Amino acid sequence: MIEAPDLEADLPRATAGDIAVNNLMSACERSWSQFWQARERPGIAEYIVEQEHLKAQFLGDLEALDRLDALADELERVDPESVRTALIRAQVASMAHRFAEATRCLELARSRGAAASDVTRLSLSIDQACGKGLEAVLAARRRTATESGRLEDLVPLGALLADLREFDEADRMYQQALRAYQDVSPFAPAWVCFHLGALWGELVPEPQASRAAQWYRRAINYLPCYVKARVHLAEILLGDGSTPDARALLTPVVSSGDPEVHWRLGDVLNAMGTPADADAHIDAARSGFERLLGRHLLAFADHGAQFYSGSGNDAGRAFELATINVANRPTLRAFEQAHAIAVGAGERQTASRLCGDAKAHWGKTAAFDLSSLVTCRCDLVE
Template sequence: MLMACGGTGGERVLPPRYLTTAGALAVANLDGRIAQQAEAAGIEELLLLRARFLGDYNALDRASVLAERRFDTGLALLRRARTRSAVHHFADALADVDAAERAGADAEECGALRASILVATGHAGEAVPLLEAGVARHPGFASRSALAGAYAALGRLAEADRLYVAALADLDTTSPFPYAWIYFARGTMWAEQGGDTARGEALYAQALTHLPGFVMAGIHLAECEVARGDLSSAMARLDRLATSSNEPEALALLGELHVRTGEPERGRRELSRARQRFEALLSKHPLAFADHAALFYLGPGADAERAWVLAQQNLAGRQTDRAVALAVEAARATGRHQEARALVSASPRPTAGAPLPR
């Protein structure tokens, strides 16, 4: 029986209609499908799923390469748009969506993907009417969770949470992936936007109940553990994640904690590995990793000038509150106070200078 972890009004989440597949088995099944499909059309979607949940950036590379080869049909253009969106080539992705629609791709799919890109690039207000219309036409998991993401981007957290809960109730699958994603999205919303770390921690833990190998949920849970002083649990968790995925954020936080807890040499080695890993990822997909790398360089990476360059790259591609706040912080860290004031003044919303997540 699944219960909502800290919903806005103590909302009860109905139990899933089916017992979800164990996380390890679900990953093994995913890998089996990837192996079976080889380079067949549609494998890009499976590779993106692996990258999103397991921090497998080799899968992201492969999906991107394959998608760039196939764009002869509306469906292929939609797949390329999703892949381009995943690496934050948002303008190119939108162009693909438009081309896919002209080529006869499903209008609902095109509209949903277009709206998701609008949300990702800081135009959630434009996406909301499209997404609300989608919920009215086809209420269900996909439409409700997409609208919830747009509401969250606009700071409408209570409404977003109710929609996320409703989306969970709509699920009709044994796959743990969508359950894990919704709990992670809710956790991120409450911990980072709502300032409710305890609620976020409970939701991250619920995501990991469904999918123990979910890398970003594990990192965010470790950050919550650090915030309440449980460093030993956080470090054990991060050590497992760094070993299994070579995820630079896990390495960076683990290195910080080792420096803080009396193992400076080990910590510095881990921070060096994190830096190397970020730079390797930036060399392939600079826009996809610019924001996280900028945060690293503002913190333990100790290179504010590098952070400023990356924050500007990130802001050029999307004008979200978080992107503006990151650029403002990088400007201030490098003594560019005039640029920081200009960024805040140009932001359409007063939250532009809000504190960033770690």
């Protein structure tokens, strides 16, 4: 049994999560009202992007991507030649993992005279997400984090270090980010705690479930409605046999609309011996994923592939989505996922090709030495 941790750790104090969420919802509603009254008003569209991103990230409100696409389309209609429109389009496309489009929009913004700092910030995020030029990205991340010491700069550095399999240093960066935090909003520290949970629960070669659960609980303590933290903690509790606790975590956030909630709740109910109820939630997850994939394929290809390779029980669909994902963002984790799914689907030649491509992209990095692909075969391609 995984025990709930003592949450009296040395963590930043913050506004109560429910209050912060209510404030966010009210502020976002006001911002949209102001936008429709004066679309070219400086700063308002940028503020909406930030607010909608928080709603998607923490509340599981994935329709935020649709609203942001509508925002970008409206800016394109009323102010098509501005730097601002190009930058916002780049940011919205990046959030939806449309990285090729985001890069084109960013280049357009650069040609229109966008500030170098704005271009560099988003360019680094795109390159990091795609596993491109990571030595340069790492150097830039280290330099920025050292100069500012801010949470906003330490967390991306920690995430990159985790991608590079430098787990202990990633942990130090996240812990430093928590110590550096001076604000009272709960969103940022909850975000860091979630990263720490994922680091020790999913990314390290030998996951430490109790350590990860502690961090997920802390994220939820900051933001009780934090959908992804609840989902990830429920997975740990399910693995530990604590099915009633896992169900209690997931039930309050079913209304979020995130199909992962239905997916994991289906797994929990199946483990509790109620297969009919479990099947209903798995069907809801399948419908939810297909709806999202139809609108934002690249944003959900990786999670869709994971679902269909497991509880979704469709190896062909999983293989299709995993290959789309790795083509869009050839990170080491994407290669690992696609290779494992290809093997499971009996696609031996594709698996071999992916192995070769992964070694070509990542074989000279220290991270590859810790990858499951280091021993895979690349000799089956005709």
